[in-house]
Amino acid sequence: MQNQLFESELHKKTDLLGMDRQAMEAFFKEIGEKPFRAGQIMKWIHQFGISEFDEMTNLSKALREKLKKIAVVRTPKIVAEQVSEDGTIKWLLEVDNSNSVETVFIPEKNRGTLCISSQVGCALDCKFCATGKQGFNRNLENWEIIAQMWVANKALGCLPKEERRISNVVFMGMGEPLLNVKHTFPAARILMDDFAYGLSKRRVTISTAGVVPAIDMIKAELDVSLAISLHAPNNPLRDVLVPINEKYPLEVLMPSLYRYVEGGHSKKHVTVEYVMIDHVNDRVEHAQELVALLGELPCKVNLIPFNPFPDTDYKRSSNNAIHRFREVLEKGGLNVTVRKTRGDDIDAACGQLAGKVKDRTKRTLHKIEFNR
Structure with a gap:
């Protein structure tokens, strides 16, 4: 009491x-x-x-x-901390009595990346993502988003005069950030404010499955880096893997990406995320379609080996399949990287974040509206 x-x-x-x-x-x-x-x-x-x-x-x-x-100055409680063999750290943060979200720090030789969550669960139900299987409860508020950076800094022992350990922040944790622009945008502004964390706009990345109206808002109001969770080169396959595609299909999504880079500095580009799923989206013909789809868009393609989670039927593409896929993309003139899997031994890898979510909604497309 x-x-x-x-x-x-x-x-x-x-x-x-x-x-x-x-x-x-x-x-x-x-x-x-x-x-x-x-x-x-x-x-x-x-x-x-x-x-x-x-x-x-x-x-x-x-x-x-x-x-x-x-x-x-309200801060969340750390429920659990897990450290991977590769140095990746995952925190489970309690945001209310019923829900917790996960935040991941990925240390690398020349930088440290913090992956933060924007929602409790996710309404989009992408088929290859553990978060979507947890259901959806609510949007995180400003303080609950930026608190993940605050907690990580404290946990890592970061002080103003020490070398910054978190050099990059990506909104790639639990949830769809662009369905929560009301709270995601202020949090991103704090990350870039010289009175706060002072990150450059190129070091703050918002990842989206394709909420087109909010993509246009990023350029107009925020101008941070953009990553698009594409995962399929055609509408029929993307409708299955990324259901929001039924609302914002490729013929609507792709022009918004060109609008994002239009008139920007010479290095402005979109990061295209493409999870590699065995015998689903990893064939040579898929790679050829992807080359044609991306066309002249200034972009970098990030191939992500699928990370398994409980009760999924999907499997990770073989190394040979990923290599063949990459070769086709590179011959098509695209800049390609293959993401190294980090933190999978603690379920902290891409697509594995689950947290604790009290599901409150039936996820249907008519509910998918960004929160302005």
Whole structure:
């Protein structure tokens, strides 16, 4: 009962963790304080990992007391941490009493990538993805998205004067980010804010299965890197693997990708993600179709060996099939990489994130609308 009362009091206060600079400045103006306080608070929260106002020593005591009464920096509880043999780390974070989401850190020689979630579960039900099998509960809020970065920084021991361990952030965890732009976009702005994490827009990537209206919004409002979960070179096959294709088929999706790169800098491109599934989408004719489909689109194709999960009938393509597929794409003039599987021993690889989801919705296409 006491815990319930405490949670109720927290929800009555304004949560500062998920506020981008514009929202934070508006908050301080509303409470009669100077807008520059926004930058101070953001540095304390995001660069120093401080969530208690008493520890924000360059604020006056009066302001600290004021903030304690009306605001909070709410952070999720780490339910579990798993470390892979290859150094990949997966955290299970509790976002409410019924649901938890997963966040993954992938260390590499010259960079560290954090894969974050945007929804509790996923409404799209892509056939090769464990997240979709969990069902869908709700969108994550601003603070629940950016909290994954905050928690990872704390867990990794990152401090402002140390070398940054998280150099890249990808919205490729649980959920479809572009069905939740209301909360995904502010979180991305915080990631790029110099008062917070200071990542360049090329180091923040939003991956989508193809929510076309929101792809257009990325360029207009956010301008981060874009990855498209394609996985099939034609509509009949993509309708099966990525059901949102029935709403936004390839003849609608592809023009939106050209609009995204149009008028950008010379290196602007789309990352095309293509999971390799044995005897499903990995034949030579599929590769030839993909070359024709991508045409002159500035892009990099990322071939992803399928990562198995419980109760799936799919299998990973053989190394020979992946090699043949890659050869066809390269002969067609495409830039191709094969993603190295990371963290599969702890179910942290691409397509394996499941978390804990209390399914609340029957996933039908008429429910697939992005949250503005």
